[in-house]
Amino acid sequence: MTQGNHRDLAQLSLEFLQARHRLMGYLVGLLGDGYTAEDILQETWLRLARAHEKGVEIEDVIPWSRGTARHLVQHHWRKKGKKHELVNSDLLDLVDMSFEENEQNEIDGSRRDALRLCLSQLPKNSLSLLNMKYEEGLSFKAIAVKLERSPSALMMNLSRIRTKLGECVERRIRFEEFSWT
Amino acid sequence: METWTRLREGEDVSAQDQDALKEWLSSKDHRRTFQDGLMLEGHLSVLLSEMPHMTAKETVDEPVTPTMPRETSTLSPTLIDSYHFPWKAVGSIAALLILTFSLYYMGELFQPSDKEIIGKVFAFDGNPKVERNSVKWPAILSLKSRAGDRVVTDSNSHLELELEDGSLLWLGPNSSLLVSSDFELSQRLRLESGSLHLEVEKRQQPLLVSMDTMTIEVLGTRFSVKHRISDGLEQVHLQEGRVSVSLQEKHEHLLEPGQVAQLTKGEPFSISDKTPFKIAEGKVLSVSPTHLKLIEPEGERHSFKLPRSNPELTHRSDLSFKPIVGQNLKVTYIDGPNRIIHLKPLNPKNRATSL
Numbered sequence: 272m273t274q275g276n277h278r279d280l281a282q283l284s285l286e287f288l289q290a291r292h293r294l295m296g297y298l299v300g301l302l303g304d305g306y307t308a309e310d311i312l313q314e315t316w317l318r319l320a321r322a323h324e325k326g327v328e329i330e331d332v333i334p335w336s337r338g339t340a341r342h343l344v345q346h347h348w349r350k351k352g353k354k355h356e357l358v359n360s361d362l363l364d365l366v367d368m369s370f371e372e373n374e375q376n377e378i379d380g381s382r383r384d385a386l387r388l389c390l391s392q393l394p395k396n397s398l399s400l401l402n403m404k405y406e407e408g409l410s411f412k413a414i415a416v417k418l419e420r421s422p423s424a425l426m427m428n429l430s431r432i433r434t435k436l437g438e439c440v441e442r443r444i445r446f447e448e449f450s451w452t
Numbered sequence: 453m454e455t456w457t458r459l460r461e462g463e464d465v466s467a468q469d470q471d472a473l474k475e476w477l478s479s480k481d482h483r484r485t486f487q488d489g490l491m492l493e494g495h496l497s498v499l500l501s502e503m504p505h506m507t508a509k510e511t512v513d514e515p516v517t518p519t520m521p522r523e524t525s526t527l528s529p530t531l532i533d534s535y536h537f538p539w540k541a542v543g544s545i546a547a548l549l550i551l552t553f554s555l556y557y558m559g560e561l562f563q564p565s566d567k568e569i570i571g572k573v574f575a576f577d578g579n580p581k582v583e584r585n586s587v588k589w590p591a592i593l594s595l596k597s598r599a600g601d602r603v604v605t606d607s608n609s610h611l612e613l614e615l616e617d618g619s620l621l622w623l624g625p626n627s628s629l630l631v632s633s634d635f636e637l638s639q640r641l642r643l644e645s646g647s648l649h650l651e652v653e654k655r656q657q658p659l660l661v662s663m664d665t666m667t668i669e670v671l672g673t674r675f676s677v678k679h680r681i682s683d684g685l686e687q688v689h690l691q692e693g694r695v696s697v698s699l700q701e702k703h704e705h706l707l708e709p710g711q712v713a714q715l716t717k718g719e720p721f722s723i724s725d726k727t728p729f730k731i732a733e734g735k736v737l738s739v740s741p742t743h744l745k746l747i748e749p750e751g752e753r754h755s756f757k758l759p760r761s762n763p764e765l766t767h768r769s770d771l772s773f774k775p776i777v778g779q780n781l782k783v784t785y786i787d788g789p790n791r792i793i794h795l796k797p798l799n800p801k802n803r804a805t806s807l
Binding site for chain 1: 459465
């Protein structure tokens with residue numbers, strides 16, 4: 272019997288919660304939409320609980336959850352009706368590979384704090400754009416209509432905001448590295 | 453990333469662009485960069501959902517002033533209409549007082565001034581103060597710091613200032629910094645006491661940082677300064693680039709990265725390499741600071757916990773960690789922030805290394 276069967280649902284749930292940020296990174300990366308990503312993350316946990324109930328051996332929660340999440344994302348794309356280029360693309364395998372190879376590449380607590388601080392210091396309009404994209408899950412086309420801008424200009428704008436955030440986080444981390452002792 | 457963004461939005465992307473993305477992702481390094489970007493998006497999504505919700509009222513092009521704490525308050529019509537209730541009258545008076553104070557405060561701090569703007573408050577912890585015209589005001593975000601201001605922190609506060617040229621200044625706890633006027637075409641900061649860390653953008657005119665005796669001339673670099681009143685310690689630790697240090701504005705000394713220039717009462721001026729810990733290649737030994745808690749090779753998960761009482765660190769076979777020269781180590785302090793330190797050869801004869 273493998274270790275998987277010995278673990279109870281509470282233990283699996285804890286591991287799932289600990290991997291929440293990583294899984295959200297994967298899902299938001301695939302979907303570009305935090306709202307749907309959150310839904311799929313919850314559905315993934317439900318599937319995990321059901322699988323455990325049925326006695327399925329889950330040795331490693333993260334790859335299992337990522338695999339399930341990927342199927343759910345593909346299902347979501349199919350359900351939307353429109354032919355989605357990524358549904359059967361081998362690019363998805365490359366994305367999976369990037370997560371498998373960098374399993375330990377998790378933004379640690381200090382980076383998350385730095386990101387939180389940098390976010391809080393963004394101008395309102397930048398924060399608003401990030402919210403529309405990552406929290407409300409609007410497509411660039413929908414945001415473009417709302418703001419009367421072109422989708423490509425918004426895409427570039429968002430890319431600039433992400434770069435600025437990345438620089439801000441690095442700057443904060445460098446400050447954190449400085450010891451006062 | 454743009455091709456990926458368009459793909460996941462369900463847009464039609466040419467086979468050529470898709471192939472180019474596949475080609476790019478065939479490199480392990482690129483996959484790492486790609487995953488970094490996706491993880492950032494994931495964290496953004498989680499953090500944004502934790503922040504107070506914002507509605508998209510502003511257009512993206514419209515410049516928006518960074519959020520300021522609500523210092524001014526307005527009287528609501530309801531409050532004025534119901535003046536005949538005594539408790540509300542008290543409320544009205546209090547609100548008026550707050551309004552008056554706020555206006556005075558804002559007026560004092562934001563009044564037009566011919567004094568040069570040095571930078572703005574970027575972030576702070578605790579309750580740092582900005583002293584202007586002999587009055588101490590609590591620091592607020594985006595407050596413009598002008599020549600002549602004195603920034604003061606207590607033991608529980610720090611303050612970050614972004615200078616006009618994008619340089620960054622981090623004032624540590626228990627510190628006092630005087631931002632002086634621009635004379636001789638140089639900006640001058642005077643660290644009266646405490647500690648200061650700076651990341652100075654490359655500049656034409658030098659930035660001068662002075663203490664009682666030492667003056668540091670900077671043209672773009674990263675360094676830390678400490679000024680302790682009790683024993684007259686004045687110290688400069690250069691992390692990157694070059695700075696020159698002079699005593700009483702004479703005897704100029706050039707510092708190399710990693711060097712510390714120090715002056716204490718009763719002791720001669722010295723320049724030394726900062727070697728706070730020693731480490732042997734293949735083994736980890738003699739970690740001297742007692743506040744060191746955890747040390748790990750960058751990119752690996754192994755970690756070592758060090759008790760305060762016994763900071764000696766020995767190689768643990770179960771963690772199969774062998775530090776090698778050139779390796780970066782992440783060090784976490786019990787009382788302080790993380791640091792990434794680079795292992796450098798210390799003594800080629802016995803192959804010991806320093807951190």
